Amino acid sequence: MPTYKVRMLGIDPGYGRLGYAIVERENGKETLVAAGCIETSSNDAHEKRIRAAGRALEKILADFKPGALAIEKLFLSSNQKTAR
DSSP states (O other): OOOOEEEEEEEEOOSSEEEEEEEEEETTEEEEEEEEEEEOOTTSOHHHHHHHHHHHHHHHHHHHOOSEEEEOOOOOOSOGGGGO
16 A cells, blocks of 8 residues: 655744644654744734744745645634734
8 A cells, every 4th residue: 555644734823922833644643743833022013023933934844845734723702812
């Protein structure tokens, strides 16, 4: 039987803290390849924070070359501060 392998990038969005994980799935078994948190300074302008997070994600994409992407949907309730 042929080997089936895919590398995925999962993102937990945020501009203060953006979590990510690289997971590889081969023949039904998942393995964590890398994980981390991209943090930006609350003292910086919003656009600078977004740009910094984008550059960090570009490096992750170049380093790990995932074939699939999953982004967690942001859920806001009464306390919107938790989305920051």
